[in-house]
Amino acid sequence: MTKEPVDLDAILVELGQFGRYQIRTYCFILLPIMFSAIYNSQYIFAAAEVNYRCQVPECEASPPQFATNGWGGWAFPDGGGRCERLRPVADSCQQASFHPTETKRCQAWIYQHNNSIVSEFGLACQEWKRTLVGTIHSAGLFLALPLTAYISDTFGRRVAFILTAVAPAVVGLARSFSQSYATYMTLEFFDATVGAGVYSSGFILALEMVGLNRRVIGGNIISCTFAVGQAVVALIAWAIPEWRTLTRVLYAPSFIFVLYYFLIEESVRWLLSKGKKKEAARIIFKVASFNNKKLSPETIKKLTDEDPKTEDSKSKVAEDDGKSPSVVMQVIxxxxxxxxxxxxxxxxxxxxxxxxxxxxxxxxxxxxxxxxxxxxxxxxxxxxxxxxxxxxxxxxxxxxxxxxxxxxxxxxxxxxxxxxxxxxxxxxxxxxxxxxxxxxxxxxxxxxxxxxxxxxxxxxxxxxxxxxxxxxxxxxxxxxxxxxxxxxxxxxxxxxxxxxxxxxxxxxxxxxxxxxxxxxxxxxxxxxxxxxxxxxxxxx
CATH class of the missing domain: 1.20.1250.20 (MFS general substrate transporter like domains)
Known part of the structure; x- marks a missing residue:
């Protein structure tokens, strides 16, 4: 005879739907969620637009300065001299030394500052390369979502959460030492691939231990934390505008999330779905003790009784698998x-x-x-x-x-x-x-x-x-x-x-x-x- 399955939602009512244990777990999970927002938006400041102008060898001071001190009025066309300058007709910086209408393409540029990868990798007049950074980062999500889902469903929510929380630290710090645009873009893609899943894995891990009536507020807390993380990255970028230093300051703290292996437990719901009832029961009893709650005798019996392996569950799975294609066809x-x-x-x-x-x-x-x-x-x-x-x-x-x-x-x-x-x-x-x-x-x-x-x-x-x-x-x-x-x-x-x-x-x-x-x-x-x-x- 098949044992009655464990009803976790009913058990959560006994444990407290959002008790001390859940609050403690939430506090741990919200920090990586905030960092996921930081990593998701850091490129906006690392690849920020920078004012630049053409370099004019005939007029530049030593060392060159962004300000032209007046000579830009006759060395640059009306457009401002970002990508083109007036063609010189003499090797001097006098107004008569430049053709009044003919222009030539700039060969070098002077940047207002070196805080962005635009000046670091010489992206002047290549705006598409600057905006491509965000697109490449977003493209990494197409790999991140299925990869994180596979790890989460196969090895556990906690494993997926910790891996995606720590991995960006390695890739992000490596990116801060990039010496070329191609290297930077490659690491930006892998940053999103290995780290973007921390939000979804943390969301699932948090909500699977919260009672049904508290999941809406639990989800809103996570969403609000993500919004705060975006504001935090702007504050840090305001204080540390130089992109290499900014990247190191933002990513280095993620190594501390390795300690989460000892601080948070696996999702009970996932353990039960995988038949790991003994481990799930251990965590449930721990939650009950932490929340100062007593489980009913019926619940204790369900958690401690060993379930015999029957063919019923296998046949049900086979039956469900047989129905799945027909349901898909119904939708189509x-x-x-x-x-x-x-x-x-x-x-x-x-x-x-x-x-x-x-x-x-x-x-x-x-x-x-x-x-x-x-x-x-x-x-x-x-x-x-x-x-x-x-x-x-x-x-x-x-x-x-x-x-x-x-x-x-x-x-x-x-x-x-x-x-x-x-x-x-x-x-x-x-x-x-x-x-x-x-x-x-x-x-x-x-x-x-x-x-x-x-x-x-x-x-x-x-x-x-x-x-x-x-x-x-x-x-x-x-x-x-x-x-x-x-x-x-x-x-x-x-x-x-x-x-x-x-x-x-x-x-x-x-x-x-x-x-x-x-x-x-x-x-x-x-x-x-x-x-x-x-x-x-x-x-x-």
Missing amino acids: RSKVMISRLCICSFWWITVTFIYYGLSINSVSLAGNSYVNYILTSLVEIPGYCASALTLNRFGRKSSIMTAFFICGISLVSLPFIPQHLQWLQTTLNLLGKLCISMAFSSIYIYTSELYPTTLRHSLVAVCSVCGRIGQVVAPQTPLLMAYMESLPYLIFGVMAAASGLLMLLTPETLDVRLPDTVQQAETLDTAPRTAHTTTDIIVD
Whole structure:
């Protein structure tokens, strides 16, 4: 006879859904989460734009200075002398020594400072190489997500978390000694590949030990910590602008996360899924002692009884495996599900594109670039809070549509604000970031509620992978400013408005039971309403 499986959610009610043990574990996990935000955005400052001008041998002082002391007026064309200078006709620095209209391509440049890789690796007049850094970093995520997922599912959440928390220290410090652009870019890619998974692995490890009714607040705490980490990197970059020193200061502390092997336990839920009941029971009893809770005799009996290995579980797995292809085919053949998958993928591309695009372009706004980035990061926190407050009160569709439309209106309006109204420009930019952060947080929940249980995780993962396209493209948006300074914000606004309109084509899921089959998912519009439900979301 098969033993009744261990119900961890019921046990967590006895242990305390967010007790002292969970708080202690959260405090340990939140620090690497904050560092993941730092590593995810450090390139914005390491590859920051630098003012530069053409070197004019006929006029340069010794040593050369960025300021021209007046001679730039006749040595450079009206464009400013960044990539071209007026052709010299004599070997002197007099106004008559330069042709009034003919120009020549610059051969060397003088940089305002050496804090960025732009000056370090001579990237003047190659803006695409500077913006490519962010794209290469984002491209590393395509390897990071499946790699981290494999390690997490095979060797455990704790192993994946510690590896992805420590590995960036090695790659990041190596990158700080790069002597060429190619080496820097290669290590930037591997930095994201080995380290980007710390957020998802930490998110899962933290939430799998938190009770069902505390997972929403637990997820919001993690999201807010990530926002704080982005603000921290700007503060440190403000104090230490030189990119090599900055990189070493940011990455060196990660070696301390090796100690987490002795400080945090493996996920009980993962242990139970792997049949390691004895180890899971040890941790549960430890949590009970730490939280000053007593387990019921029935729970103790379930944890201490040895489960005989039966053929029932194997046959069930075989039966499930046999059904999986048919469910996939049902989705493929369903016009409703395919349409929904395309719409959700566009939402994800939009939120990642705008979210990261606003962060990257915030340093180009008028005013102090560090302050702009800090404000753009911290404004995410009220966005996450707004998501938690509105989804259950006003519904999924109206909340997310409102966020998309307000974001779109604020960003489309931004280019039409006069330059002397810097405070209004900053306000609209922050409002756009707040709303897209709210939409980003909400879209995790809403997307998962649109798909059947049998393929929910897989289909949400497809949307998440599609969303990375937006993250890869976002670092290239500064290039658009060369054609039209306001073009990135106009594109952001149009995409947000389009995503909001697409919400009209999907059903409201508030108070609707999660669909278990494709047929139930197709008929969500007519599904009966129930009491508020809490969706358990695991972030990819």
